[in-house]
Amino acid sequence: MEIEVFNYGVLNYKNGISYKPSYMAEEAAYIFKVFRDTNIEGAQSLGGTTAR
């Protein structure tokens, strides 16, 4: 039952596109690494600008 609920959430929030949880875990790890590296290197590493 819990797996069904989890899978529903996975399917639903991706607008019907089926992603496996393992893919999502990899994606989350990638996002973490980007922000970790950005904290070290500064916001411009993502193409930002300090202009307000």
Add this chain to the structure above:
Amino acid sequence: MDNIRSVNSIHYQCSRDELEIVWLPSFHFLMERTIAFLSPEEMNIIFDNVKNSQCYSDLSIDSLNMIELFYAVINQQHESVVHLSNEILIEDKIEQSIKNDYVLKAAMLSNIALNDKNSARKLWARYSDKNIKI
């Protein structure tokens, strides 16, 4: 990557409208993609990035409450989740939206974690669209 860039825009895009209409939904989406898979310590790296940004102080009270709610969820601070959800869900009737659905789920689960099932039921009774799965 577009979603990451959009969240990162808080370092240079301080327009209140942009923050409300573009940044906050992007941040919400990023949270939903990461909370279930990263540790609180890893999530706090993302929060540090946002909180140290140039435009963080330009966010509205509502947006700050949402950010604090995500922070409380990540760190399992159930009393804070309940308190913040009360600040966000101020209308008697909780209308269906991505934001409201998340706050409702978080508040109900935190109430249950605090062994207050009655408050969780009362929240659910206020939800407008009980026919959909959230």
